[in-house]
Amino acid sequence: MEEKPNRGLAPPPGEIEIHTPDWAKHAVFYQVFPDRFARSSRIRHAPGLKFQPWGSEPTLDGFQGGDLLGVVDKLDYLEELGVNALYLTPIFTSASTHRYHTYDYFSVDPLLGGDAALQELLDAAHRRDIRVVLDGVFNHTGRGFWPFHHILENGGNSPYIDWFTVHDWPLNPYPKDKDTPSNYSCWWELAALPKLNTDTPAVREYIFEVARHWVRMGIDGWRLDVPHEIDDDDFWRTFRQVVKGENPEAYICGEIWSEARRWLQGDQFDAVMNYVFTGPVISFFAADTFRQDYLHPHLPFKATEADGLAKQIDRMYGLYDWEINFALMNMLDSHDMARLSWITQDKSAVRLCVLFQMTMPGAPCLYYGDEVGLTGGPDPECRRAFPWHDESQWDYDLLKFYRRAVALRRAHETFRVGRLCTLKAEGPIYAFSRELGDSRSVAVFNASTERQTVRLELPSRVEKRLQQVWPLETHEEHTVDGTSLSCTVPARDAIVLVQED
Missing domain, CATH: 3.20.20.80 (Glycosidases)
Known part of the structure; x- marks a missing residue:
């Protein structure tokens, strides 16, 4: 059988400009x-x-x-x-x-x-x-798909015979038990789901x-x-x-x-x-x-x-x-x-x-x-x-x-398209920042059952005040000194801070 070109091959690097819907x-x-x-x-x-x-x-x-x-x-x-x-x-x-x-x-x-x-x-x-x-x-399709039904009615004489892969005749679309294999290609050997060719x-x-x-x-x-x-x-x-x-x-x-x-x-x-x-x-x-x-x-x-x-x-x-x-x-x-x-x-x-x-x-x-x-x-x-x-x-x-x-x-757009930087990943604490232009967000997650005080080194200097936007019900302690952030994170919760442009 002639080998089909391009099957399983990625395009050469640098040849395609990647774009996804905004x-x-x-x-x-x-x-x-x-x-x-x-x-x-x-x-x-x-x-x-x-x-x-x-x-x-x-x-x-x-x-x-x-x-x-x-x-x-x-x-x-x-x-x-x-x-x-x-x-x-x-x-x-x-x-x-x-x-x-x-x-x-x-x-x-x-x-x-x-x-x-x-x-x-x-x-x-x-x-x-x-x-x-x-x-x-x-x-794959359902076995009620009209080309497959056409094959059921007409066998190998159906013009749609090449739409599926038949291994043996007569077709057995309703096997008598789960151990009886189907005699055409189907998804996960489920006779109800014939595989398209x-x-x-x-x-x-x-x-x-x-x-x-x-x-x-x-x-x-x-x-x-x-x-x-x-x-x-x-x-x-x-x-x-x-x-x-x-x-x-x-x-x-x-x-x-x-x-x-x-x-x-x-x-x-x-x-x-x-x-x-x-x-x-x-x-x-x-x-x-x-x-x-x-x-x-x-x-x-x-x-x-x-x-x-x-x-x-x-x-x-x-x-x-x-x-x-x-x-x-x-x-x-x-x-x-x-x-x-x-x-x-x-x-x-x-x-x-x-x-x-x-x-x-x-x-x-x-x-x-x-x-x-x-x-x-x-x-x-x-x-x-x-x-x-x-x-x-x-x-x-x-x-x-x-x-x-x-x-x-x-x-906060930073959470959608801001660049990501991991700040701390230790024990129950996972912290990261998201940055977009002059906007910044910091999220510190605490998976433990106790409050945690965390000190982080930020990727760049904080020039404006970081505002707490999570939790909404309480104000958690946090201080910023240049590129260092100290904060207290409630048990089984997170603290999220933002600095808007």
């Missing part, structure tokens, strides 16, 4: 799992459709009826929370609650309200300067047209599901050209759980879901409480002392250009892992993780419901319905905290 650097994302976020009374479904009661125990195949107009109806809430970008898990027509089993890429699932509901969401969100990013599942030119053109279509409709970017499994850099380079040709400021973010230099050279993705951030942060701030039997298998990096956290953070940001670093989607949890509160088992650890997320480079991404204390273990427990139906379940103190932490990030 809005993404200033974004606070909110991840929505549509079936479980909100159900709107404005959706008129056909008579007789049956959903599980809202708030039922989550199951892999139980539809609870969330929809896109439900998201529209909650935009006031989301705006008050402070988020300015939405990442929606798949919304195209599919036969699964999570909709990763796509069978029509050119239509929004009628259960979610169809294309009209998406257009209303885009229009309403954009009026509020909230961006909307969709989930693109281009490695992206070496076929018609498949590539189809995917590129899907990407083009929805950007033209007004979406602000793509989150790409398992893009590393389309092991062809030239495919993703062309994908980028197609998307950026429609909107140069569209955001392209890949689901890569490990380091991702291969895809972040300026010619493929703008960013990745930054799970490299997740493991060290959770394990440091929840060192005494996090479930030792759980970090997701793709989150191997643990850090129980500040120096370990610093090494992981420094390594992570050293992987990429700062245009990339500022646009990384920094995760603490998602639909693919247990929720933060379940992993940490400690509300103070949740608070420290979130505040750290809001003050570090990269766009924070909040998973729906975390802010009101929604919890749950691995899938499907992590996909519970948002408790709109019972606000007695809400943790209002935690919600207030989230709003304040998001507001802190959005109020």
Whole structure:
């Protein structure tokens, strides 16, 4: 077989000027799992459709009826929370609650309200300067996808035979048990998810047209599901050209759980879901409480002392250009892992993780419901319905905290695009500064259960007064002498100081 050019090769250094969308650097994302976020009374479904009661125990195949107009109806809430970008898990027509089993890429699932509901969401969100990013599942489809169905009906005589990879006949789309292998290429040997053959030119053109279509409709970017499994850099380079040709400021973010230099050279993705951030942060701030039997298998990096956290953070940001670093989607949890509160088992650890997320480079991404204390273990427990139906379940103190932490990030540009300098990483103390022009922020985190007095050497002389902006309820002692800072940090908290231009 002829070897394909450019596969797996990074572009030569210095040949590409890296640019990521400016809005993404200033974004606070909110991840929505549509079936479980909100159900709107404005959706008129056909008579007789049956959903599980809202708030039922989550199951892999139980539809609870969330929809896109439900998201529209909650935009006031989301705006008050402070988020300015939405990442929606798949919304195209599919036969699964999570909709990763796509069978029509050119239509929004009628259960979610169809294309009209998406257009209303885009229009309403954009009026509020909230961006909307969709989930693109281009490695595999559902077995109901029409070209695959065509092969089921016509066998090897189907014109679409090269859209998939068939190993044997007759096709076995419904194996009798889990030990019976499928006889066509599929994702993780799941017969319900036949793998597209992206070496076929018609498949590539189809995917590129899907990407083009929805950007033209007004979406602000793509989150790409398992893009590393389309092991062809030239495919993703062309994908980028197609998307950026429609909107140069569209955001392209890949689901890569490990380091991702291969895809972040300026010619493929703008960013990745930054799970490299997740493991060290959770394990440091929840060192005494996090479930030792759980970090997701793709989150191997643990850090129980500040120096370990610093090494992981420094390594992570050293992987990429700062245009990339500022646009990384920094995760603490998602639909693919247990929720933060379940992993940490400690509300103070949740608070420290979130505040750290809001003050570090990269766009924070909040998973729906975390802010009101929604919890749950691995899938499907992590996909519970948002408790709109019972606000007695809400943790209002935690919600207030989230709003304040998001507001802190959005109020100070240094936390979004300021350069980062680690000041101290020792024992329970992790301190850093962020600088942008003449503006400076200093954050000192204390993971211990006792107050700590900390002395820091700053990277440059302080010419103006540093103002405390966190905690908001108390004034903590701090003094500055030239390039030295002394401060007292409350137990299981942080002190944040800013010096504005």
